[in-house]
Amino acid sequence: MSILVVxxxxxxxxxxxxxxxxxxxxxxASYFAVAASFFAPVQIVGVVGKDFPQRYLDIFRQRGIDxxxxxxxxxxxFHWRGRYHEDVNVRDTLELHLNxxxxxxxxxxxxxxxxxxxxxxxxxxxxQMEVLSQLRGSRFLACDTMDHWIQNSRNDVDxxxxxxxxxxxxxxxxRLLSGEHNxxxxxxxxxxxxxxxxxxxxxxxxxxxxxESSIFATPAYPLxxxxxxxxxxxxxxGGFLGQxxxxxxxxxxxxxxxxxYGSVVASFTVEDFGLRRLxxxxxxxxxxxxxxxxxxxxxxx
Amino acid sequence: MSILVVxxxxxxxxxxxxxxxxxxxxxxASYFAVAASFFAPVQIVGVVGKDFPQRYLDIFRQRGIDxxxxxxxxxxxFHWRGRYHEDVNVRDTLELHLNxxxxxxxxxxxxxxxxxxxxxxxxxxxxQMEVLSQLRGSRFLACDTMDHWIQNSRNDVDxxxxxxxxxxxxxxxxRLLSGEHNxxxxxxxxxxxxxxxxxxxxxxxxxxxxxESSIFATPAYPLxxxxxxxxxxxxxxGGFLGQxxxxxxxxxxxxxxxxxYGSVVASFTVEDFGLRRLxxxxxxxxxxxxxxxxxxxxxxx
Numbered sequence: 120m121s122i123l124v125v126x127x128x129x130x131x132x133x134x135x136x137x138x139x140x141x142x143x144x145x146x147x148a149s150y151f152a153v154a155a156s157f158f159a160p161v162q163i164v165g166v167v168g169k170d171f172p173q174r175y176l177d178i179f180r181q182r183g184i185d186x187x188x189x190x191x192x193x194x195x196x197f198h199w200r201g202r203y204h205e206d207v208n209v210r211d212t213l214e215l216h217l218n219x220x221x222x223x224x225x226x227x228x229x230x231x232x233x234x235x236x237x238x239x240x241x242x243x244x245x246x247q248m249e250v251l252s253q254l255r256g257s258r259f260l261a262c263d264t265m266d267h268w269i270q271n272s273r274n275d276v277d278x279x280x281x282x283x284x285x286x287x288x289x290x291x292x293x294r295l296l297s298g299e300h301n302x303x304x305x306x307x308x309x310x311x312x313x314x315x316x317x318x319x320x321x322x323x324x325x326x327x328x329x330x331e332s333s334i335f336a337t338p339a340y341p342l343x344x345x346x347x348x349x350x351x352x353x354x355x356x357g358g359f360l361g362q363x364x365x366x367x368x369x370x371x372x373x374x375x376x377x378x379x380y381g382s383v384v385a386s387f388t389v390e391d392f393g394l395r396r397l398x399x400x401x402x403x404x405x406x407x408x409x410x411x412x413x414x415x416x417x418x419x420x
Numbered sequence: 421m422s423i424l425v426v427x428x429x430x431x432x433x434x435x436x437x438x439x440x441x442x443x444x445x446x447x448x449a450s451y452f453a454v455a456a457s458f459f460a461p462v463q464i465v466g467v468v469g470k471d472f473p474q475r476y477l478d479i480f481r482q483r484g485i486d487x488x489x490x491x492x493x494x495x496x497x498f499h500w501r502g503r504y505h506e507d508v509n510v511r512d513t514l515e516l517h518l519n520x521x522x523x524x525x526x527x528x529x530x531x532x533x534x535x536x537x538x539x540x541x542x543x544x545x546x547x548q549m550e551v552l553s554q555l556r557g558s559r560f561l562a563c564d565t566m567d568h569w570i571q572n573s574r575n576d577v578d579x580x581x582x583x584x585x586x587x588x589x590x591x592x593x594x595r596l597l598s599g600e601h602n603x604x605x606x607x608x609x610x611x612x613x614x615x616x617x618x619x620x621x622x623x624x625x626x627x628x629x630x631x632e633s634s635i636f637a638t639p640a641y642p643l644x645x646x647x648x649x650x651x652x653x654x655x656x657x658g659g660f661l662g663q664x665x666x667x668x669x670x671x672x673x674x675x676x677x678x679x680x681y682g683s684v685v686a687s688f689t690v691e692d693f694g695l696r697r698l699x700x701x702x703x704x705x706x707x708x709x710x711x712x713x714x715x716x717x718x719x720x721x
Binding site for chain 1: 506507601602603604605608622624625626628634635636637638639640642643644645646673676677679680714715716717718719720721
């Protein structure tokens with residue numbers, strides 16, 4: 120069952136306490152797509168410029184990702200430059216060049232329109248709505264957003280929230296969206312905005328998941344080194360939706376196990392810059408770390 | 421099986437976003453003792469002044485806590501005044517008056533010297549050593565410490581660490597003690613200093629537990645309101661050692677379940693100022709929230 124993702128495909132120039140890279144493959148759609156590809160076929164909707172190199176396309180192709188929906192335009196690829204602090208939970212954006220992304224209008228190839236699982240990655244909510252308008256039939260719809268859209272395009276964000284089943288955001292975005300500092304009260308407020316299921320990412324502290332009738336909490340997988348946190352959240356979403364698509368188990372237990380698979384994939388992402396770790400990852404490694412995650416958290420059996 | 425605690429018994433004057441109180445019963449030994457009293461008999465070693473009111477002694481007595489080791493001196497009781505930010509993980513100390521604590525020398529009554537479970541609460545490490553010197557036989561020894569002692573009495577802290585089985589500290593203290601920012605590397609460093617078992621408290625993000633051969637991670641119980649975070653860490657330690665003393669199960673599973681009991685008791689503590697919530701708590705409420713904690717975190721069964 121294929122998974123459709125719309126989002127950014129980017130060049131990321133990153134400084135972390137562990138080192139730096141220039142024009143590394145990044146973007147929300149890239150991380151999501153590669154993460155989800157370990158679980159199910161993935162279709163990508165996005166845009167890149169003339170400067171986008173063959174070797175980055177090869178990373179997607181080697182993971183079997185369908186690139187028919189990836190537009191190639193004559194300008195430069197979206198470029199983000201950022202620096203992480205010693206506390207890698209904190210980062211500064213140093214430069215942001217939208218380039219070809221500023222004129223992007225998503226267009227879904229015919230073969231994408233029946234995708235059963237859809238992730239609207241962090242991108243202008245108007246583009247998220249455009250993707251929704253081109254889909255057919257019933258689907259599992261999830262989306263992400265960020266502070267910029269919550270602050271500057273709130274009406275559009277609210278329209279998207281009225282359409283999706285699941286929202287995947289981080290804790291500071293949840294506070295901003297709800298106006299509540301306490302994370303449980305923030306979640307209760309957001310569930311009234313439309314989503315039936317809310318995943319709040321807390322970086323190295325794990326994930327909280329809320330529905331009308333339940334709360335699930337999990338820590339993150341503890342790592343001796345977080346090399347580059349970029350893309351952890353999108354990798355989490357990719358592992359989560361990927362496992363749901365693979366298992367087709369939307370029960371409470373199925374959703375919880377999908378959250379753990381998302382956490383497992385994200386824990387690999389941050390072990391190296393950009394997509395370097397994920398592009399070498401194997402399903403055996405995912406399953407082995409899933410078992411370690413069970414051991415790490417088990418006081419139930 | 422009785423549990424001995426040495427630490428502060430204090431007046432706390434506290435401002436939080438939810439309100440303020442003046443000269444409320446507080447201190448590390450107070451929180452630990454009341455928390456542990458739900459699981460096993462508790463003996464307290466500490467000091468109070470002439471101004472310490474009968475109604476605070478009654479809180480201990482109603483919980484069946486042995487007060488023979490609580491010294492009554494002619495000065496004023498130790499007094500802390502602090503203010504929490506909107507983000508209640510951050511607090512400022514506004515005033516600190518040691519008063520009778522500055523001359524305190526712990527003295528263990530004869531009936532305390534065979535205590536099998538001992539908690540050296542956050543207090544001058546020289547006083548922690550003094551308690552150790554008065555104990556007889558083999559015991560389960562745990563201790564806490566804080567930034568002040570790590571920075572100013574490091575040799576004494578190291579001597580205590582060489583004697584105890586378990587260290588219970590928060591994440592910033594673990595970073596300070598080890599000189600490592602990454603919490604897993606910090607833990608590995610601390611395990612080389614003596615303790616066989618290390619519990620790192622992360623406030624609203626839960627607990628990480630490390631031994632030579634295993635890691636256990638748990639989130640905290642999510643609350644819609646954290647009224648007053650004071651004493652959460654000492655309540656956690658009290659619930660943890662209390663459950664160990666009650667169950668006498670020191671297996672990996674027993675330690676993990678004790679960590680969850682500690683987290684449960686701490687989650688009650690923060691629901692009201694000082695010891696107000698714990699002094700009304702029942703064992704039925706503890707068991708019910710333990711079951712909720714299982715539901716909250718279970719993807720294993």
